[in-house]
Amino acid sequence: MPTLDMLLGAGLSLLFLVVLFRPLEWAYPAKPGQRFFRREWFIDLCFFLGQYLLWGGLVFALLIHFADRLDGLMPAGFRAAVAAQPWWLQAIEAVFLSDLCVYWGHRLQHKVGFLWRFHSIHHSSEHLDWLAAHREHPVDTVYTMGLINLPAFVLGFPLETLAGLIAFRGLWAIYIHSNVRLNTGPLRVLFGAPELHHWHHDRDREAGNYANISPLMDVLFGTYRCPDHEPERLGIHEPIARGYLGQMLHPFVFWKRGARPDPDGAPEPVRLPEPAQA
Numbered sequence: 001m002p003t004l005d006m007l008l009g010a011g012l013s014l015l016f017l018v019v020l021f022r023p024l025e026w027a028y029p030a031k032p033g034q035r036f037f038r039r040e041w042f043i044d045l046c047f048f049l050g051q052y053l054l055w056g057g058l059v060f061a062l063l064i065h066f067a068d069r070l071d072g073l074m075p076a077g078f079r080a081a082v083a084a085q086p087w088w089l090q091a092i093e094a095v096f097l098s099d100l101c102v103y104w105g106h107r108l109q110h111k112v113g114f115l116w117r118f119h120s121i122h123h124s125s126e127h128l129d130w131l132a133a134h135r136e137h138p139v140d141t142v143y144t145m146g147l148i149n150l151p152a153f154v155l156g157f158p159l160e161t162l163a164g165l166i167a168f169r170g171l172w173a174i175y176i177h178s179n180v181r182l183n184t185g186p187l188r189v190l191f192g193a194p195e196l197h198h199w200h201h202d203r204d205r206e207a208g209n210y211a212n213i214s215p216l217m218d219v220l221f222g223t224y225r226c227p228d229h230e231p232e233r234l235g236i237h238e239p240i241a242r243g244y245l246g247q248m249l250h251p252f253v254f255w256k257r258g259a260r261p262d263p264d265g266a267p268e269p270v271r272l273p274e275p276a277q278a
């Protein structure tokens with residue numbers, strides 16, 4: 001049961017995010033005219049509250065459990081050498097390793113039908129803003145958080161290094177979903193930007209931009225896309241429930257029916273965005 005502290009934490013976080021992102025969305029909108037209370041705002045609020053009040057603690061406990069099981073996989077001497085490096089070098093290495101793991105893990109989420117059943121919930125948003133970032137099935141969250149953190153943990157990066165990065169990644173993930181378009185020029189290729197992730201949410205299931213923070217992996221592996229306009233249609237091709245509970249059950253319902261929503265790619269011919277432009 002959610003405690004009073006958890007409710008207070010969720011309320012304060014919601015307020016913090018509104019104060020942080022709403023002025024940006026108002027002053028520099030990627031899609032001008034999109035209302036604050038746009039369609040499906042309430043579903044995304046349910047996902048936000050679900051994360052804070054129900055799933056967040058469970059996901060964290062599972063990660064700790066897996067981390068404990070994997071502890072000792074690497075020789076102690078190697079782990080000590082990793083931890084002895086300067087903090088800035090650790091941070092760069094941890095980000096690079098996490099980006100590499102999450103990039104390929106994310107591509108698999110789009111390729112493998114079983115993983116897509118869960119990941120398609122995140123892609124079902126037809127409007128993007130800071131709140132839509134929270135639409136994610138908890139199974140999908142465990143998968144992504146595991147890919148981001150466990151390899152770095154196994155190699156011996158101390159929790160202090162990882163904790164700061166986890167907090168930054170969380171906030172950055174919300175920013176890249178926000179309805180914001182800032183002209184950050186070449187910095188976009190280094191740190192990512194909402195326009196890149198908005199293209200990832202294009203209806204084309206293989207629209208590119210799989211990286212979590214820095215798009216360098218996309219540049220490296222040829223999946224970087226940056227047209228000079230916003231995608232016209234966001235979301236997914238297959239039908240999906242338009243309620244919180246329905247979306248939470250969606251991956252299992254398809255399973256039960258034995259139906260595969262979209263096994264190998266988008267079900268109809270799709271148009272790729274224009275080639276990469278930095």
Ligand SMILES: [Zn+2]
Pocket residue numbers: 106109110119123200
């Ligand atoms: Zn995706």
Ligand SMILES: [Zn+2]
Pocket residue numbers: 122177197201
């Ligand atoms: Zn997203």
